[in-house]
Amino acid sequence: MAELHVELVAADRKVWSGEATIVLARTKSGDIGIQPNHTPVLGAMDPQPVTIRQADGTTVVAAVHGGLLSFADNRLSILAEVAELADEIDVDRAERALASAKADSEAVAQRRAEVRLLAATGR
Numbered sequence: 267m268a269e270l271h272v273e274l275v276a277a278d279r280k281v282w283s284g285e286a287t288i289v290l291a292r293t294k295s296g297d298i299g300i301q302p303n304h305t306p307v308l309g310a311m312d313p314q315p316v317t318i319r320q321a322d323g324t325t326v327v328a329a330v331h332g333g334l335l336s337f338a339d340n341r342l343s344i345l346a347e348v349a350e351l352a353d354e355i356d357v358d359r360a361e362r363a364l365a366s367a368k369a370d371s372e373a374v375a376q377r378r379a380e381v382r383l384l385a386a387t388g389r
Contacts, residue, residue, distance in 0.1 A: 267321050268302035270340045274316070274328055276349040282318070282326055289342055290317040291335055298335075306338040313377050315352070315385035316344060327352040329385035331378055348378075355386035 269285040289300045293309030300307070311333045318326040333346035364379035366372075 269321055270300065270302045270304075270337075270342055272318055272342045272344070274318075274330075274344045274346065274349055276346045281328060281346070281349045281351060284318075284326075285321060286318045286342075287321050288319045289344075290319075291330070291344070293335060300335075300337050300342050302340055304337055307335070308337075309335045311335055311344070311346065313381045315381060316349075327385050329355065329382045331381060350382070350385075352385045355382050357383065357386050360386065 267287055269287055270289070272282070272284060272286045272289055273280070274282040287301065291298055291300070292312040292314035294312055295309060298307070298309065311330055313331045316328050316330045320326065328349050328351050330344065330346045331348040333344065336343045360379050360382040364376060364383065367375035367379055
């Protein structure tokens with residue numbers, strides 16, 4: 267099965283690197299699925315989980331908060347302002363952050379908490 271190389275990098279660290287069969291993400295232009303041999307693309311990321319499916323059937327999910335996505339020559343780079351793998355997210359803390367952001371009417375903080383919860387729990 268054909269694969270593409272994926273690099274997910276946040277401003278402060280390399281979050282994930284490896285081979286994938288498809289990557290699902292959301293750009294400012296809408297949802298996109300990148301598979302091997304996709305047409306080159308460059309897009310600004312929307313805050314949303316990114317799903318990386320590997321050839322062995324496992325899935326990696328990351329909460330991505332802004333940044334850029336670039337694909338060419340079977341190499342996908344996601345350069346995020348902030349990114350964290352779903353298994354790194356403390357769900358209780360994210361739920362408290364969401365409640366606090368809602369109480370304070372902080373739209374950006376609320377969206378960040380919602381994306382973290384969506385990545386970690388699928389809800």
